[in-house]
Amino acid sequence: MSLPAYDQNLGEIHNLSIPSGTLTPEERYKINGHVISTLRMLEQLPFPKEMTKIPRYAATHHEVLNGTGYPRQLTAKDLSLPERIIGVADIFEALTAADRPYKKAKKISEALEILQDMVEKNLIDADVFNLFLTSGVCMEYARRYLAPELIDVADVSRYLSQSISAG
Incomplete structure (x- = not known):
């Protein structure tokens, strides 16, 4: 995921200049972090061999075919059928x-x-x-x-x- 310029920006002009949606880049980054947390938690679990791809599957649910998803900006060639x-x-x-x-x-x-x-x-x-x-x-x-x-x-x-x- 792309790191925003600031950890947070409390300036009114910045917060009122959101091009689309209702979240600033800083807020979006924090919310999108749930995918990284999911991956880190699931990677700690001792899945049986046939289930070892579960962490990747769970952490890929916001990726899209054209590479503009998150957190890894995967493209169609990188995404399996289950993903x-x-x-x-x-x-x-x-x-x-x-x-x-x-x-x-x-x-x-x-x-x-x-x-x-x-x-x-x-x-x-x-x-x-x-x-x-x-x-x-x-x-x-x-x-x-x-x-x-x-x-x-x-x-x-x-x-x-x-x-x-x-x-």
């Missing part, structure tokens, strides 16, 4: 989660439009996104975990991506 799957699942869950005090849960249609846009921008894997939709996992998750008023899509086929991801 790509976790990325799509994490984004969908974050968008639709109702237990976050800082944001309202999005409807399925809104979440799928955002994911579709992320496919078009080569941030997430198109094939994984399409599988998420066509396998029924998306709607099964929605029915099991989301409030009925958030489930505003019956047919997910309109969100299917026509492009194939890089890598």
